[in-house]
Amino acid sequence: MTDSYLYRPEAYTAMPWKNGGGSTLEIARQRCIDDSGYDWRLSIAQIDVDGPFSVFPGYSRVITVLHGDGMVLQINGVDSEALGPLQPLSFDGGATVQCRLLGSPIEDFNLIYRPDRINASLRWVDCHPAVVLGSKATQVVFFNASVGIVNVTHASSGQRHELAPRATLRCTNVGGQLQRYSLEGAMAQVCVVELDRVD
Template identity: 45%
Template sequence: MSRMKVLGPKDYQRMPWKNGQGMTTEIARFPADGFGRFQWRVSIADVVSAGAFSAFTGYDRLIACIEGEGMTLTVDGGPPEAVAREAQPFFFSGDAAVTCDLIGGPTRDFNLIVDRARMGGDMIRLRGGENWAGGADDTIVLVYALRGSVQVHTGDAETRLTEDNTARIDGEAVAVTVGPGAEALISVVTVQDTAEDDGEV
């Protein structure tokens, strides 16, 4: 039996940033109940002005621009790092003090956040005509269709994602094919520790 589940906008949750300076659309998280400290989360943030990012102590973060010209991030006072529309995902520590400046107006970004003591994380951007294969017993793979048609295959299931829909696959191999003119963001969460969740964010 397939462990693939398709999520759409009706399943997503809209919420303010931790620091109250923006809004996030949460696509999926674990645990899913929304209480206490999550082990991983995939979301989309609307960034409409320059300012500080929320702190996520103990987490690692990956971020990719999906709409607008993007932004520059200053991490712990270091040199500005461009997170532009065509760039690959950018990694930084949730412990860091991060501020952003918009390159050319409001932007949206796609985010993966993982509790580094329990999970590893990776994010891959695929464009039209590109393929990807991965997934294993200890992974959760989330395939987000940013635009166009995205085919997702597992051992015994197949689905065609359309824009703003997500396939979640737990613990099995996945193959992704991105159609012409399409684009997808793939988040891969690798389980490192299955101890029970505690604490709060």
Template identity: 40%
Template sequence: MSQMQVLRARDYPRMPWKNGGGSTEEITRDGGAGLEGFGWRLSIADIAESGGFSSFSGYQRIISVLQGDGMVLQVDGQPSRDLLPFDAFAFSGESQANCRLLGGAIRDFNLIYAPQRYRARLQWFAEPTRLFSAASTLLLFCAQDTLNLRIAGHPQQVMGLYDCVQLSGNAQLFELEVDGRCCVVELSDVSR
């Protein structure tokens, strides 16, 4: 049986960026000490001005804008498309990455993971959705004021803005239903 943990946005610890240019609210991670050593990490960052991103050698990143007008990333000298709210963009953690804000400050959502240890899938949904997953770890992040989550075999959860549910230790296919805007992150251990 999988284990469910409800993570509330009000409880996320704030930590400095690796490059010292700002701070991040860490939602959850799979373990490891310090700013590296983890297999995966999910976080929220506030970006007040255009500038450089921290380097995470050996990791992949998937980033989305949560609030604000958006941004354009320069990744190893190549510009991304305009990244608008709830539009995911993937790049190598060791790339040299800089952002240019399209308006004022933004808030972003980041998945950083070690591809030699995990396969990752990140999807945004805006409408009521039913999904089936066999991922060993599933993270469901709420991006609206209130969201109802139903996972077979677990009590229904009512989530608030930026709350997250972590389902760990999954060994079989399970069903989940949500009723609005959220992000579903599926992580599968490649050693299994």
């Protein structure tokens, strides 16, 4: 059995960066059971100039450039490779990070999570003309990074969702059984995030 929830771009919440250097559009978060913060969060951020990232001790981060010329992240003094669109990079949220743009301002997609509580994976999928994915994850999230509609269909129930550009669908797998999802869209790229609670 699966439940699903659609997050529309116009409902994303604008909030300031932790370090005050910019703002983020929060897509969704799951609060900790003990209300001490959140177990995971998905967001989109605009980066207009070089500068430091906020520090999140106890969290892991995965960041992907969505639009723009790209960036290099200096993580604890070591430069990453040049990151272009749809090239995810994972790093420790507690690290000291400096961002250097490679040209134009960029927009990026962010997953941040507590690895002591959540097992997480993130991948980008080209779903043209169509692709079928299987997952046993407790929660599977689909983010449409394309300019057109992406159709997400749950294979067992036949339930179908239309994902507008920049919309996000979260599917909760109540029973933990293998679920199959069909993704279809013309020249479409979708971010697939799988989330499970650590036993």
